[in-house]
Amino acid sequence: MHTSTAFLTDHYELTMVDAALRSGTAHRRSVFELFARRLSGARRYGVVAGTGRLLEAIGRFRFGDAELEFLRERAIVADRTLDWLADFRFSGEIWGYPEGEVFFPGSPLVIVESSFAEGVLLETLALSILNADSAVATAASRMAHAAGGKPLAEMGSRRTGEYSAVAAARAAYVAGFSATSNLEAGRSYGIPTMGTAAHSFTLLHDSEREAFEAQVAALGTDTTLLVDTYDIEQGVRTAVEVAGTDLGAVRIDSGDLPVVVARVRQLLDELGATRTRITVTNDLDEHTVAALASSPVDSFGVGTSVVTGSGTPTMGMVYKLVAHENDEGEWVSVAKKSADKASVGGRKSVRRAFNRRGIATAELLFLGDGPGGEPEGSELAASSREVLVPLVEAGEVRAEHIGSAGIAAARERHRACVAELPPVAMSLTRGDPAIPTEYR
Amino acid sequence: MHTSTAFLTDHYELTMVDAALRSGTAHRRSVFELFARRLSGARRYGVVAGTGRLLEAIGRFRFGDAELEFLRERAIVADRTLDWLADFRFSGEIWGYPEGEVFFPGSPLVIVESSFAEGVLLETLALSILNADSAVATAASRMAHAAGGKPLAEMGSRRTGEYSAVAAARAAYVAGFSATSNLEAGRSYGIPTMGTAAHSFTLLHDSEREAFEAQVAALGTDTTLLVDTYDIEQGVRTAVEVAGTDLGAVRIDSGDLPVVVARVRQLLDELGATRTRITVTNDLDEHTVAALASSPVDSFGVGTSVVTGSGTPTMGMVYKLVAHENDEGEWVSVAKKSADKASVGGRKSVRRAFNRRGIATAELLFLGDGPGGEPEGSELAASSREVLVPLVEAGEVRAEHIGSAGIAAARERHRACVAELPPVAMSLTRGDPAIPTEYR
Structure with missing residues (x-):
């Protein structure tokens, strides 16, 4: 087993870095979102899991001599790309749903803001971990409810x-x-x-x-x-x-x-x-x-x-570029146009809306400046809560999300978040998400 | 990541060793079989994969200081069991279907003959690897045929x-x-x-x-x-x-x-x-x-x-004790009796029968002395071939089954074995196994 996680990734992430370094676009500031277009298995809610594992794996995402030698031998990237990879440490920002949270279609579970090259390198690893772990957690949550305590x-x-x-x-x-x-x-x-x-x-x-x-x-x-x-x-x-x-x-x-x-x-x-x-x-x-x-x-x-996720072994999450800076330093929202795989471009923040009894009513996705801002209007502030939290700041993983403490917090968070969902969320039949996703 | 594979296993494998060491039954010579009761997903044939990975993992199945300390701290086993585990090296015999072979319900894909304690320790690891890898290979084989070259x-x-x-x-x-x-x-x-x-x-x-x-x-x-x-x-x-x-x-x-x-x-x-x-x-x-x-x-x-195995992410294989020696040194065939999970006790050998055109007609499981013997009757010898091969001899892994050479051989073997199956095997619809399993 290798300690590095850098090869738990797809070949094309490296060829993209290679080509972008050559064309000069590799350093464009970019925002990637990891999300699910729908809830696989027609689940009523998804459960975020694997976030702590991902953060730990990013810390071990390093190209050492063994990795560089393989890339050189197979001529997968150019020499100057090898030099860039040798120095690679993720130095960007990551926001996301904290582990244990519930999620819905379109929820940006992980938001990576960094250079294009740094962000694209994490794609496969982030998807592997969150797709697999969240599929298990989503099934497990249903079972835990079914067991009635x-x-x-x-x-x-x-x-x-x-x-x-x-x-x-x-x-x-x-x-x-x-x-x-x-x-x-x-x-x-x-x-x-x-x-x-x-x-x-x-x-x-x-x-x-x-x-x-x-x-x-x-x-x-x-x-x-x-x-x-x-x-x-x-x-x-x-x-x-x-x-x-x-x-x-x-x-x-x-x-x-x-x-x-x-x-x-x-x-x-x-x-x-x-x-x-x-x-x-x-x-x-x-x-x-x-x-x-x-x-x-x-x-x-x-x-x-x-x-095996009770019939749904993977959540079908994707990792998409939603915005990048151009050469003038202006943010450009981007999205693939094809009809069957459309995504919503642009930076987003997320709030979960509640009714007066404290039951969740909608997942609100705000297009705009991205996470961390203040909601406009005191009514919204009172009837909703911010969902996204900082996971990595300037390349530094926030310690509360990893290790045993991260797991304990995620377990407690999950219990609390499920308790806020409307009763239909507990239905074991296939159906629509328990609350709608609304773009604002 | 730990180099040892010994903790990629279930807690109860160790408590069984602990109790059997105490009762004096741990050293009884035993035969375990890994097999699938049915072909999950109503496939027409299964494809054995992971055998080489299993053999490599057995070589790293060692209880080092880190493992022993954990077991001691949590008081999972007694001190004398810790001593036994510290010295553990698999020293038995393993026969099996070579990687890339096709298989059918009841096919003994891995046959472990060793002391009970040595054989039971490998249960979880063997099942994890073969269940997952064979599910992928079984789906992949169908896709390769569907792609028409x-x-x-x-x-x-x-x-x-x-x-x-x-x-x-x-x-x-x-x-x-x-x-x-x-x-x-x-x-x-x-x-x-x-x-x-x-x-x-x-x-x-x-x-x-x-x-x-x-x-x-x-x-x-x-x-x-x-x-x-x-x-x-x-x-x-x-x-x-x-x-x-x-x-x-x-x-x-x-x-x-x-x-x-x-x-x-x-x-x-x-x-x-x-x-x-x-x-x-x-x-x-x-x-x-x-x-x-x-x-x-x-x-x-x-x-x-x-x-994800195209709807069948795991093959449902099990690992069962089928025979053991008693205190008199006599072999005793054993099998669980419950109606829905019956298994066929006793040591087995396997031959695949062919018609005159070289097309497989049946998987023949012979109850008796186990693999490696000669078939009775020249007609059977001419119209069938031995399926089982030695994988581990006196604890030594046969080199031809591991590493890149093992993979290349498995890939070639798979191509040859699929070509011997009757046309119905290539049907993508759900149905019965392409050839019957017959117990002799």
């Missing part, structure tokens, strides 16, 4: 790339999950990790009883025993016989869960294990979680569906 | 996690793509990289003409000019005026492609640019590629759909 653990490492698994654990945690099975996510991000045993552990032993005895001897009676390798009812009886009525939990990974869970709860209670919890893990998604929310399930483990 | 470039880095992007480029290349936009895939795996410019480059300049002039000055007339930022027809005219009739290619990224492509081809010919190629890149998948295969398109760039 019961804890959810992310257990999908095996169903996505080995490094995407770490990022997915982080994104799910930001969006309301409480733990992960992934050890690297525990180490890198401080997320609680969990897990006890798989069916293979039971099958390894000469009997289910011996497997349970081995697990309880190592992990204590507060462990979670997997009871469905053979017969579930017998499994529950053996579990309580081995661990006693202080058994922490039983896990069920197969069968018709609403029926099975009710029977297992009844059986545990009959056996005196009234405090033993039930956790279920059988290919759950937000719909099956919602269907189980009122059953006597105590916690959920979700795998495939959360790490 | 025209070259395909993978351009989806921005639509998947930043490290999954590198793996996706590799998997697509194994399955028949000819290039990628991803620079790290170029460096790590020797895959040809490509790309020239995005719309932002055109928008940066004061006119489309100036942008084209800048690009041609830097990249030469053999470059690919993106002609759809404003009006496509005018874009083509300007491109030929600037670059001359030796212009390498034009790229079209929007519009109703069959119609647009025909018009652009006609226009290029009228302008004398008869050798200028046309490449298209507008959210293509295997279906839109197939629809364009007979149009005057010269090459395709595919992004989102290939890196």
Whole structure:
């Protein structure tokens, strides 16, 4: 693995820098926006995730000897471009939606203001991270709501790339999950990790009883025993016989869960294990979680569906040049003209409007001077709040957005932002965004 | 980034090792199989990818001080387990389908024979890599067939996690793509990289003409000019005026492609640019590629759909204990009993059967002594071939399966294996596997 993130990018970002350095346009001050034209999967709201990871990755976006040598060997850029890349440090400004925020079509999630060359270099990396992480977080947020306050653990490492698994654990945690099975996510991000045993552990032993005895001897009676390798009812009886009525939990990974869970709860209670919890893990998604929310399930483990964005593995975000200075130093708004991929040029600021009960009513995108200004009119100031925050100032990453502190803040922010959405946002059906995006 | 891959795994793999070391079952000789119960997405065949990456990752599966300290701090395993982990080197045998092979439901893609503890530790990592990479390769193979021999470039880095992007480029290349936009895939795996410019480059300049002039000055007339930022027809005219009739290619990224492509081809010919190629890149998948295969398109760039497995971002593979030795040294076949997740216990070998014309007719799974034996009966030997190959012997990775040589071999193998499939395999509709899996 290379420490540098500079090659996690598309070839053409470098050829554009090369050509722009040659033509003299590379240093034109430019504004790029990262946004989604629509909410993939007809979600009611999106969840921003990955921002902290992006900021950390930008700090490691360096062209060292290994990268420069590869570019030279393959003759991808000219020598003077190599010199420019060797010195590259992002020195511009980045505003954006803070991690954990909700978003809507057109929301400028990341706004990069820098020279063209510096801004264009970050395109692929920014999109990779935000598209993937936000897809997971958007699905996870729906699941967290569907679970009705019961804890959810992310257990999908095996169903996505080995490094995407770490990022997915982080994104799910930001969006309301409480733990992960992934050890690297525990180490890198401080997320609680969990897990006890798989069916293979039971099958390894000469009997289910011996497997349970081995697990309880190592992990204590507060462990979670997997009871469905053979017969579930017998499994529950053996579990309580081995661990006693202080058994922490039983896990069920197969069968018709609403029926099975009710029977297992009844059986545990009959056996005196009234405090033993039930956790279920059988290919759950937000719909099956919602269907189980009122059953006597105590916690959920979700795998495939959360790490793959529950049918929407990428958010379809794009990164577009929306304005640049010309040779006279005047700002020019720009946008691609083709009908099916139109974008709105120009610098923007964003405010979220609320009604008197504090419920969000619209995402207001103001064309003008960009983020950081004051709203015109006291009424607007009172009934809306600024959404964009500074993420990078003169090349310096704002510390509150990265590391474990950034994740904790994002998790809390997400909880607060979802609570402000109108009830329709919680619908699991496909539909329109919960609030409209209005250009002012 | 950590060099070790040992934490790209689930917490419970370690608690199982911990409990099994304590109960004395950890050292039981065991056989694990990695397989798919069905072909996700109702594909007609699957494509094995990631095997080489897995073998490389196993070589870096080490518990160093950083990993051991984390496990100690969080009290995840007992001290004697930490000692065992500190010394861990995979020392067992691995057989499997060689990378690039096609597969079917039940095909044992990776067979790990080792102590239980060594084999169970590899579960999450093996599944992460093969599930993700094979999903991409399976989609890519369909696209390569749909393109009818025209070259395909993978351009989806921005639509998947930043490290999954590198793996996706590799998997697509194994399955028949000819290039990628991803620079790290170029460096790590020797895959040809490509790309020239995005719309932002055109928008940066004061006119489309100036942008084209800048690009041609830097990249030469053999470059690919993106002609759809404003009006496509005018874009083509300007491109030929600037670059001359030796212009390498034009790229079209929007519009109703069959119609647009025909018009652009006609226009290029009228302008004398008869050798200028046309490449298209507008959210293509295997279906839109197939629809364009007979149009005057010269090459395709595919992004989102290939890196997300075209609707099937993970193959749903599982990793199951199928046999272990008991304390008497006898092999015991094992399998989970629950109705919806049954697996077939026991050691297996695999032969692919062919008809007289050399077309595959069935995947034969023999329960018995495992891979490496001789088939019973000369007729079977003549009409079928062994599918499994040794990947790791006594802990040593076979060199032909890793690195650039492994990728080149996998790519060639894939081409040969697909050519042996019956015509129905090439159908893009959902359906049954192209050949049945038969247990003998």
